[in-house]
Amino acid sequence: MTSSSDTREHTTRAHSFNSAAAQYAANRPSYPAPLFDTIEELADRPLAGARVADVGAGTGIATALLHARGADVIAVEPGDGMTAQFRQALPGVPIVRGDGNHLPLATASLDFLTYAQSWHWTDPAHSVPEALRVLRPGGALALWWNTGALDVPWLAEAAQRINRYFGESISANSKNVNARVVDPTGRLGLTRREVRWSRRVPVDTHLANIGSHSLFLVHGEEASTAFLAEEREHLMRAFPDGLVEEVYDVVLLLAIRA
Numbered sequence: 001m002t003s004s005s006d007t008r009e010h011t012t013r014a015h016s017f018n019s020a021a022a023q024y025a026a027n028r029p030s031y032p033a034p035l036f037d038t039i040e041e042l043a044d045r046p047l048a049g050a051r052v053a054d055v056g057a058g059t060g061i062a063t064a065l066l067h068a069r070g071a072d073v074i075a076v077e078p079g080d081g082m083t084a085q086f087r088q089a090l091p092g093v094p095i096v097r098g099d100g101n102h103l104p105l106a107t108a109s110l111d112f113l114t115y116a117q118s119w120h121w122t123d124p125a126h127s128v129p130e131a132l133r134v135l136r137p138g139g140a141l142a143l144w145w146n147t148g149a150l151d152v153p154w155l156a157e158a159a160q161r162i163n164r165y166f167g168e169s170i171s172a173n174s175k176n177v178n179a180r181v182v183d184p185t186g187r188l189g190l191t192r193r194e195v196r197w198s199r200r201v202p203v204d205t206h207l208a209n210i211g212s213h214s215l216f217l218v219h220g221e222e223a224s225t226a227f228l229a230e231e232r233e234h235l236m237r238a239f240p241d242g243l244v245e246e247v248y249d250v251v252l253l254l255a256i257r258a
Helices: 004-027 033-043 063-068 081-088 124-134 152-165 171-175 203-211 214-219 221-238
Strands: 050-055 072-077 095-098 110-116 137-147 192-200 243-256
Touching: 004 081, 004 203, 033 072, 033 137, 033 192, 050 063, 063 072, 063 110, 072 081, 072 137, 081 203, 095 192, 095 221, 192 203, 203 221, 203 243, 214 221, 214 243
Parallel strands: 050 072, 050 110, 072 095, 110 137
Antiparallel strands: 137 243, 192 243
8 A cells, every 4th residue: 555655755756847847858868769660550550640648748758759740649747847848849739737647638539648758657546547538449558668778787887876875776667667567457458568779968968867857856956966976977987078878778568448
């Protein structure tokens, strides 16, 4: 059973991004084209022309890619800071206030319902039936996460340093990226795929990226700044040209509404 303190911590972390929305938008990684190819393959229909809701849309990273694929997309986001950043980036895409536990969307109205890095902020007891409610028969629920590829030595070492400093690793969130945690009842019948990709970025972009995670945001500026300064020294010794290659495995879980 989840305690009230666990619930409060979860809520605090979920809303921590609003204070760092610009940092999030500027430094977080995007998603590769093969991810969307895989979504279309598993759903057996194109995103182009499809009615899509992107939930927990944040600053619009995934929403923009869905829109570029030709989807008729609406964003759903609970946070003020993220919504403001989204509207700057995507003024022509509609966004409504809400979250996955209480979707402000009509029943059987969607071809796709997507969650990029956001399903783990929902309560599956509410978000699973809500997803099934708003999807049309044959519609697809697509959930995905960029997870650090910890078989890459420098990323594994960096994760260990975070764990030693904070008592938790960003990669610990990957424990939420499995069908049993996403849907404890097994009602959805999720299919899993992984897509590996990478991006080459300056060390400072990498540090701003990891600093935009809730683990850093809830520990406060002093603790985060101290760690990131030390981490910058580690990385500059390892990468004297000042560039790192972040390697990701995008974990996709997809279900079709019967």
